[in-house]
Amino acid sequence: MYSPKTGTLTENKMEFQCASIGGVDYSNGNAGGEGEDENVGYLVQEEGIFLKPKMRVKIDPELFKLSKSKHTDEGRHVHDFFVALAACNTIVPLTTETSDPSVKLIEYQGESPDEQALVYAAASYGFMLIERTSGHIDISIQGERHRFNVLGMHEFDSDRKRMSVILGSPNQKVKVLVKGADTSMFSIIDKSLNSNMIKSTEAHLHAYSSRGLRTLVIGSRGLSSAEFEQWHSSYELASTALIGRAMLLRKVANNIENHLGILGASGIEDKLQQGVPEAIESLRTAGIKVWVLTGDKQETAISIGYSSKLLTSNMTRIVINNNSIDTCRKSLEDALLLCKKLKISSDAKHGGSGAGGSQLALIIDGTSLVHVLDTDLEIQLFELASKCTVVLCCRVAPLQKAGIVALIKNRTDDMTLAIGDGANDVSMIQMADVGIGISGQEGRQAVMASDFAMGQFRFLVPLLLVHGHWNYQRMSYMILYNFYRNAVFVLILFWYVLFTGFSLTTAITDWSSMLYSIIYTAVPTIVVGILDKDLSRTTLLKYPQLYGAGQRRESYNGKLFWITMLDTVWQSIAVFFVPLLAYWKSDVDTSSMGDLWTLAIVIVVNVHLAMDVIRWYWITHAAIWGSIAATFICVLIIDTLPFLPGYWAFFTIAKTKLFWACLVGITVGALLPRFIIEIFVQSYKPNDIQIAREAEKVEISREPHDSQMEMNPFFGSTR
Numbered sequence: 001m002y003s004p005k006t007g008t009l010t011e012n013k014m015e016f017q018c019a020s021i022g023g024v025d026y027s028n029g030n031a032g033g034e035g036e037d038e039n040v041g042y043l044v045q046e047e048g049i050f051l052k053p054k055m056r057v058k059i060d061p062e063l064f065k066l067s068k069s070k071h072t073d074e075g076r077h078v079h080d081f082f083v084a085l086a087a088c089n090t091i092v093p094l095t096t097e098t099s100d101p102s103v104k105l106i107e108y109q110g111e112s113p114d115e116q117a118l119v120y121a122a123a124s125y126g127f128m129l130i131e132r133t134s135g136h137i138d139i140s141i142q143g144e145r146h147r148f149n150v151l152g153m154h155e156f157d158s159d160r161k162r163m164s165v166i167l168g169s170p171n172q173k174v175k176v177l178v179k180g181a182d183t184s185m186f187s188i189i190d191k192s193l194n195s196n197m198i199k200s201t202e203a204h205l206h207a208y209s210s211r212g213l214r215t216l217v218i219g220s221r222g223l224s225s226a227e228f229e230q231w232h233s234s235y236e237l238a239s240t241a242l243i244g245r246a247m248l249l250r251k252v253a254n255n256i257e258n259h260l261g262i263l264g265a266s267g268i269e270d271k272l273q274q275g276v277p278e279a280i281e282s283l284r285t286a287g288i289k290v291w292v293l294t295g296d297k298q299e300t301a302i303s304i305g306y307s308s309k310l311l312t313s314n315m316t317r318i319v320i321n322n323n324s325i326d327t328c329r330k331s332l333e334d335a336l337l338l339c340k341k342l343k344i345s346s347d348a349k350h351g352g353s354g355a356g357g358s359q360l361a362l363i364i365d366g367t368s369l370v371h372v373l374d375t376d377l378e379i380q381l382f383e384l385a386s387k388c389t390v391v392l393c394c395r396v397a398p399l400q401k402a403g404i405v406a407l408i409k410n411r412t413d414d415m416t417l418a419i420g421d422g423a424n425d426v427s428m429i430q431m432a433d434v435g436i437g438i439s440g441q442e443g444r445q446a447v448m449a450s451d452f453a454m455g456q457f458r459f460l461v462p463l464l465l466v467h468g469h470w471n472y473q474r475m476s477y478m479i480l481y482n483f484y485r486n487a488v489f490v491l492i493l494f495w496y497v498l499f500t501g502f503s504l505t506t507a508i509t510d511w512s513s514m515l516y517s518i519i520y521t522a523v524p525t526i527v528v529g530i531l532d533k534d535l536s537r538t539t540l541l542k543y544p545q546l547y548g549a550g551q552r553r554e555s556y557n558g559k560l561f562w563i564t565m566l567d568t569v570w571q572s573i574a575v576f577f578v579p580l581l582a583y584w585k586s587d588v589d590t591s592s593m594g595d596l597w598t599l600a601i602v603i604v605v606n607v608h609l610a611m612d613v614i615r616w617y618w619i620t621h622a623a624i625w626g627s628i629a630a631t632f633i634c635v636l637i638i639d640t641l642p643f644l645p646g647y648w649a650f651f652t653i654a655k656t657k658l659f660w661a662c663l664v665g666i667t668v669g670a671l672l673p674r675f676i677i678e679i680f681v682q683s684y685k686p687n688d689i690q691i692a693r694e695a696e697k698v699e700i701s702r703e704p705h706d707s708q709m710e711m712n713p714f715f716g717s718t719r
């Protein structure tokens, strides 16, 4: 189960596309930027300062003209809008020198890519933010430098979904400028001021977000000196408070951010990262459920859902947008009923096979989730969500993201993985079983809180399908192998004790018992456990279904455990009884037999491992065969020490041909059953992995040179 979110799927390289100012839509621009189109006002000159062409801005010619005129109402409105864009943010302008001393380049840095886009847009229209200190900002308005006092700032947070700046203008007027998400802004806008403008802005916002643009609404209000004084004293008190500062500041912000006049709205395009649709498709083919939890607007999230192929046109969409617990309950009940109906009709169509049924996509917003999470409706939401192929939660707050992950984690045995790039994803990343942070332009908080960090969303595919698969196979095999490796040794000691009338003596020397786990069999386990790969990277990426082996617990389960234990008993019997019967009538001493048993176990255990190794490297050869050689050397050394029991035993027994025949006989006898069963299973009941391995062999022998060309185009190197 995975929970990426839309910011995670997009590049965070924004392009300012359109603006709705004073209820008028300006979106007929042509994209400028990156040195493409210089005559559309992209480069703004102010005291030899040029804007570094870093971000694309679509310039609307009409708006560009209006931004230069101060004498009309429209012009003044546009002026206020762009001043708000340039001022209401936390962007820091950085000026760099160029080879020409009279020319400086300015670029904008900040944690929010949206804000960067807005400041670049304002600069492109001639409202260039030049300097920011804690007390003031300098904005060059159409080439003229103006200084504004920053009297206070209420920073953005994902719960409020807005931010504000209290700005003192050069003409001594004080204004509060606010920008934020539409839902949060429309609740604080004075609806009586200009209802037509609000209506048309809403329509523009709907149109922008349906095109997948990220929207922001900008509003402002003039403050009277009494109001300002009151705010100022409470702001001072709140920002110096030692306890509950955040809550107090939020309260102060809420008191001032109200009765706003609407200035306008912006639409910013956030392009999808490279390889996202393919990555999502691979994850879905691998049987992984992908959920999107985003703070974005519903329409934007749906549009990004379509472009990332998360949502498809043949899906039935269930939308839940409610603002009370009763309506939520009703919607959930209706949705569950719809699911049932769809299932019945698809069963009737496909003869009850369950195949080809219509896919469901659940779209639910943060307001509904407030009434659902942590109430009795949670069960219904879980039931509904588990019936849906895709779940899209929009306008969710950071804690709600964590709540949704917890909902899945607490009610199923499924593993949850959360991937995100922003500070608002930290709680979700920490809640999930596996947390992944994308290091992007939104700061390092997500990365710091994560288990794994990566640069792009698409790297999730090799992480899970390739490394996840390899690690699962290796871990599963190694757990079973280590049970076997230790059990076989203990069983030999057990048989010996049985045959010596519970004498508590041992044939295998103390030294060998100790070295068994340290030298005789340890290194191959480590080497194979780290290096072995059952399938190549190419195959695993090409057939994401192979990931299903882990979900079905094919490589480590109760059945396999008991089969391995049965095999272990058989092998211990072969190792113990073959020498016993072979030397039944001879006068060989216990120490010599002990040496034979020691060497036989080590050979069997290492050859057993060698039979299962799929990819051989020189180091694997060195570890396996070297361990057997090391055992011979150790036994030899132990037997040359006269003060140890069993002095010279090895040299006595190794002289006989029977000793060597026993070693060969034991190895063959012990490993033959599993060899036969493995051949049988591979020939008659192969699993996906075995079939893919065969296909790999055929492919390599057929096209030795082209075999690496098969991989999906969006993944880096091959094996």
Ligand SMILES: Nc1ncnc2c1ncn2[C@@H]1O[C@H](COP(=O)(O)OP(=O)(O)OP(=O)(O)O)[C@@H](O)[C@H]1O
Pocket (backbone or CB within 6 Å): 005, 006, 007, 008, 112, 114, 115, 156, 158, 161, 162, 163, 179, 180, 181, 182, 215, 216, 293, 294, 295, 296, 297, 396, 397, 422, 424
């Ligand atoms: N710097 C900002 N100033 C004002 N409003 C903002 C700012 N950044 C984001 N917003 C608004 O707040 C909303 C919530 O932001 P949040 O960071 O929680 O989620 P998101 O960035 O939209 O999506 P995601 O969860 O994919 O990161 C945004 O959709 C946007 O409308």
Ligand SMILES: [Mg+2]
Pocket (backbone or CB within 6 Å): 007, 295, 422, 424
């Ligand atoms: Mg964000």
